[in-house]
Amino acid sequence: MSRIVIVGGYVATVDAAGAEHDGGHVIVDDGVITAVGAGRADAAARAGAEVINASGCLVTPGLVNTHHHLYQWLTRGYAQDSILFDWLTSLYPLWSQIDAGLTGAGAAGAMAVLARSGCTTVGDHHYIFPRGSGDIVGAIVEAASSIGVRLHATRGSMDLGRSQGGLPPDFAVETTDAALAASQTAVERYHDASFGSLVRVAIAPCSPFSVTADLLREAAVLARSLGVRLHTHASETVEEDAYCLERFHMSPTEYLGSLGWLGDDVWMAHGVHLDEPAIARYAATGTGVAHCPSSNARLAAGIAPVRALLDAGVAVGLGVDGAASNESGQLGVEIRESVLMNRLRTGSDSMSVRDALRVATMGGARVLGRQAEIGSLEPGKLADIAVWKIDGVEHAGILDPVAALGLGALPPLKRLLVGGRTVVSDATLVTAEEGLVAERVARASRELAERL
Structure with a gap:
């Protein structure tokens, strides 16, 4: 039996009761949590185990990213002052040159940064598949395996080109039948529904x-x-609302609902412009939301009504969104952004640091349908665990360890475990050579730009 014992840290379990243990312990056996509690665990439990001394650390569940576009790691810094529709139209020509090789390089870079910011589960939304571009979904799966994170890949698609009244240029879209066939192939080839799976589609x-x-x-x-x-973008901008009203005579929520797109197997990215009736429909149907505060700010889209969503019982998780609209690419910093943005929207008591941590962990697990496996530190769950070092100069002496993560600078990771496997140690990725990953990203970014 392979055992890991984490001792001496401030353990924020994010369980249903919100239990926290100052100087607590977490015991992991063969990649699954078997005990969590106060104190350092007894000597018998530690005998023969790998012991991680978490003194001076905050221990949390690994963070869950519910919305990203990993390929956009290759196109950061473009259209810096644009709103969503202008930003998209300026970047579609560049993205239409993507292929499996370039996507794999960008995805590895993006996921390396995600892991270094505490993320153990990555939700990716890839929707551009140029003709002859190869197995892009397979390249993303391979990149996730090389970094060591859990992947929720989505096979996206676009079939409404500009000539038909859509936003993307015609050369960037697929036919409807081709998109459906490729989506089925991706699921059949890569989706693993088993407990603890590393890849779902x-x-x-x-x-x-x-x-x-x-x-x-x-x-x-x-x-x-x-x-x-099922996953898509919804209610992200006022321009999207206007588009749906003009074209369909319905709001985005009404339109998607008319097509079978509300339910407990659906999550939407953004949800910035959801009104009270829409929030009620999300709550009644179990539809989830990926909250992407930094990207929504970068594109001036607005601030999602997270407090109202949570109060209604809607599952809300955090998302980085594409790195072309959130060049940081770090999920950990989105906890603080969520706290600050939602206080701007609805007041200083509308989003606590513990609310935001729950959104980043258990909320994301609910959004992805994996609340029985990840999202909290409880016996029987997968050992996806972040150990944050908070005794350095940035955080030493802070009154509340959880506030170090939710209000302070992003703490460095002493350890990040995915299913009990170490992915980050002492703030350094150990599953891949960071310098080589960076070199591949720089080379792929140059090549993509040259193709255009």
Whole structure:
């Protein structure tokens, strides 16, 4: 039996009771948590185990990223002062040159940074598949394996080009039938529904302004026949609201609901412009939301009504979103951003640091349908664990260890475990050579720019 014992840290379990243990312990056997509690664990439990001394550390569940576009790691810094629609139209020509090799390099770089910021589960939304670009989903799966994180890949798609009234140029879209067939292939090839799986796949047409009603409707039927989840962008900007009202005479929520896109197997990215009736429909149907505060600020989209969503019982997780609209690429910093942004929207008591930590962990697990496996430190759950060092110059003496993460600078990681496997140690990625990952990213970014 392979045993790891984490001792001496401030353990924030994020369980249903919100239990916390100052100087507590976590015991892991063969990649699964078997005990959590106060004190350093007895000598018998520590005998023969790898003991991680977490004194001066905050111990939390690994963070769950519910929305990203990993390929965009190669296109950071473009269209710096644009709103969403202008930003998209300026970048579509560049993205249409992507292929599996470039995507794999960008995905590895993005996931390396995610891991170094405490993320153990990565949700990716890839929706551009140029003709002849190879197995892009496979490249993302391979990159996740090389970094060592848990992956929720989504096979996205676009079939509504500009000539049909959509936003993307015609050369960047697929046919409806091709998108559906490729989505089914990706699920059949890579989705693993077993407990503890490292790869799951969802079906994810891109957005109401880049996808036909036929593709949305048929994708929902296909996903449910295959037993996988559904994901798309929704209610991100006022321009999207106006587009849906003009084209469909409905709000985004009404439109998506009419096509079978509300349910406990669906999560939406952003949800910035959800009104009270829409929030009520999300709550009644179990539809989840990926909250992406930094990206929404970068594109001036607004601040999602997270407090109202949580109060209604909606599952809300955190997302980085594409690194072309959030160049940091770090999930850990989004905890602080969520606290600050939501206080700007609804007041200083609207989002506590513990609320935000729960959104980043258990909330994300609920959004992805994995609340029985990840998201909290409890016996029987996977050992996806972040050990944050908070005794350095940035945090030493802080009154509340959780505030070090939720209000302070992002702490360095002493250890990050995914299923009990060490991915980050002493703030350094150990599963891949960081310098080589960076070199591949720089080379791929140059090549992509040259292709255009």
